[in-house]
Amino acid sequence: MSTRTVVADSLAALPVTQLKGVGPRLAVLLARLDIHTVQDLLFHLPLRYQDRSRLLPFVLLEAGMEALTEGVVVETKVTGDQRRTLKVALSDGTRHNLLLRFFHFSSQQVAMFRTGVRVRCYGEVRQGYHTLEMIHPEYHLQHSALPTATDHAPQLIPIYPSTEGLQQPTWHSLMDQALAWLARLPPAEYLPAEILTPLALPSLVEALHYLHRPPLGTSLSDLTERRHPVFLRLAFEELTAHQVSLRQLRLTQRAQLAPPLRGDGSLCQPLRAALPFQLTAAQERVLTEISADLQQERPMQRLLQGDVGAGKTVVAALAAAQAIEAGYQVALMAPTELLSEQHHRSLGAWLTPQGIAPLWLAGRHKGKERAQLLEAIASGAAQLIVGTHALFQDAVIFHRLGLVIIDEQHRFGVAQRLKLRSKGGSAGGAPHQLMMTATPIPRSLAMTMYADLDLSVIDALPPGRTPIVTVAVSDERRDEVIERVRHACQQGRQAYWVCTLIDESEVLECQAAEETAQQLRAALPEVTVGLVHGRMKGSERDTVMAEFTSGAVSLLVATTVIEVGVDVPNASLMIIENPERLGLSQLHQLRGRVGRGAVVSHCVLLYHAPLSALTYERLSIIRATTDGFEIAERDLALRGAGEVLGTRQAGAIQFRLADPLRDQQFVAPAQQAADLILMRHPEYAAPLLARWLGQHEGYGQV
Structure with missing residues (x-):
């Protein structure tokens, strides 16, 4: 070295x-x-x-700005009995004055601010009762009333x-x-010169020194908005470090053995024949990609993207059928019990007639029932296991786990989704993994966050999907919206009414849903109203969902638990209360619960006025397009990668400085730099990762 x-x-x-x-x-x-x-x-x-490079006269001061200025003390006084305040009035020789206000002060400070003393101060300018003022500014006293050149040199602090x-x-x-x-x-310098030089970025030493001690004349907006080349130099190195880690992870995965899942068609062919619809060309394309991966002796690591309603679940079912044909078990993991239940029902409807009965495992299963389920998994009697996080608990031992399918994978950290890799049992290698998401991921994010995965995209919806008309309505017109629900139900259609809360408490959100359901039952006595939320018992929730699916319930009041997985073609109206509280991608997911039948569907965003400019822009976007990929791009620009992808979990990729959207022009060069480091300078990898990932490097080592 x-x-x-x-x-x-x-x-x-x-x-x-x-x-x-x-x-x-x-x-x-x-x-x-x-x-x-x-x-x-x-x-x-x-x-x-703080820009202390310019000494501003009082006439140029404006409320809200931070400024360096100076004047001469013309009056000092202490006012108030309960809350004593030191007020120091300054003049700069014009008709403009500035008041310095101190709530915490000593008698020595009062004595220092005597008439005639020149004060140079820095702070936030505020509008006072009679004049502009600063509260507890930083200050420096000069005992001459004449300006001197011996004060602090102008600088950027x-x-x-x-x-x-x-x-x-x-x-x-x-x-x-x-x-x-x-x-x-x-x-x-761990970055290859052949990559760094063409980018015209400074050296690491230059960048660090510049950021901590920027010279006069530097554009502060470029620094604070992180557009300056010295900042981009560090962001590029951080992106490279993450790419190195993900590439090491990919190499480690590819070095492992996996069972080749070469089925004989005995399950896939009758399953295809029994489907009541034709697969789209996009579904056939990704199935070909997945099937080829499953037949390899290295573990598949593939991310399947598809917009709301694109048909990912049937693709997962056919991939599972191929693994089962080959004599292996399949585990499908979803982030919530409701979604895992829905997958259990959907897969059961398709596969049970073919002799494969899915087993469902969730946190609610206890005691003897849980022990029986675990025994069925360990013995191999259960060929398809659907569940939540419970699937990767230590007590769950698989017999021959060949394929892991993870739905809504962005809700799981990298460490979580990789933990199932160790559960291959006696399968003879690591299981194949298929990650699915209905949240379309912009290309710049996919290249940054999921460089260890192959990517498949279902980029077309099945034929027959009807357009969804989206409107935004103030909650002052709530009665009109209720009448719209009445009319839809009278026409034999069904509707959703989704409740959201700013407070993240599931208890309060469920209470809000219960109150809304009561109000709607009172306002619509002729309509059968059902209620679903996350704190209901599973059996109660199942009953309500079954009644809604059958049409016995016309209006379903719910929390955002219905965001994914619910498929009721007769539902053509969606009401979302307080949409300003949700991200664009989540609104798009909820809206996707309608538009699945033959009639035009509507989504009403029932907002609470007034709306901020940003919220207005967000709601305008969701009204203007139903293209999930365009919405994801706009959501990313508005909220950032951490919010869009839900990367707040332990084990998920976290960036300290880089931003996949702002810095997307550096993603491809960072990948090239990572490849060069691993090929020509492998000794740089460990110290580069230690510099940027530190203790968080473990997500690549699971």
Whole structure:
């Protein structure tokens, strides 16, 4: 390994306790922010910068801005009995004044602000009762009434993300020391020059120094909005580190053996013949891709994307049939009990006539019933097992697990979906994995977040799907919406009424649904109203869903538990209360519960006014298009990757600096850089991952 790499290791291993002033107490505070070494400190970047490069006269001050200004004290007084306030009036020699207001002060401060003293101050300008003011500004006193050149030099002051007990002056002192170490022990460049040079990005040392001490004249908007080349240099390295990790994971997976699932058609052919519909060309294409993967002796790792209603479940059923034909078990995992129940019913309807009865395993199964289910799985008597997270618990032992299907996979962290890999039992290798999502993933995100997977896309809907007309209506017109529901039910159609809450409490959301159901029963006595929410007993929920499916229930009031998997062709009206509380992709998923029959369907977004400009834009998008891929792109732009993909789980990919949307022009170069590192400089991989992924690297090592 090169000398530079050894030097970099020295900097990465240098504890912050080596810095002046960092004792046990300060080390604990820094550790809260995951800062343990000087390298950690250098990669702790400013949130924003204060522009102290211009000294503004009072006439140019505006409420809401942060500014550096100065004036001479013309009056100092303490007012109030209960809440004493120090007020210092400044003049800059014009008719404009500025008031400094302090709620916490000492008698010594009062004495310092004597008439004639010149004060240079920095803070947020606010509109006071009679004049502009600053509350508790930073200030510097000069005892001459004449301006001097000996005051602090103009500069751009970095403001660091912090924790209680750590003030900005401490950060500035620590960073001064860290930058001195940076000059003495510059970190290694792990990015290949042939990739970095054409991108015209600065060196790592230049980027770090610039970000912590930007020179005068720097565009602060470029820095704070993370568009400046020095910031992009670090974002590119982070993207490369993630690509290296995902590629290592992919190589590890491909090095494993998997059972080749070569069926004889004895199950797939009669299943196809029994389907009441023809598969689309898109479904046939992805089935060909999946079938070819399953026949290989390396584990399939494939992500299947398809818009709402594209027909992913039947593809999963045929993939499962191929594995069962070959003599192996199949496990299908869904994120919620309701969705797993729905899969159990759908797969059962298709496969039970062919002699394959799916087994359902969820957290609710206890005692003797659970023991019997586990025995059926372990013995191999259960060939198709459908369930929730319960499937990868230690107590679940498979006999010959050949294929794992994970629905709505974006709700699971990488570590979670890989844990099932260890459950191959006596299958002779790792099981094949098929991940499915009805949340279309923009290409830039798929390349970034799922580089370890092959991608299949069902890019066409089955014929006969009717268009969905979406309208936004204020909840002040709630009575009109109720009449619309009455009319639809009188016409023999069915409707959904979805309740949402800002509060994430499932209890409160369910209470809201119960109250709404009561109100609608009172307003629509001739309509049969059903209620479904996540806290109902499974048997109760099953009964209501069966009644809605059969048409016995005309109006189904529900929480967002019906987001995926519900298929009732006669339902042609969807009411979503407070749509402003949901993301675009979730609204699109809910809307997809209608439009499955022969008549034109409608979705009513019953919002609560007033709407912010951002919310108005979001609702306009969902009204304008039913294309899930376009909606996903727009949702990504508005909310960011973490929200769209639900990557808040343990084990999911988290970015510190990079953003897959903003930095998408660097995704392909990052993949090239990762390939070059692994081929030509494999010794760079470990320190690069340690620099950026640290303790979170484990998701690639499951």
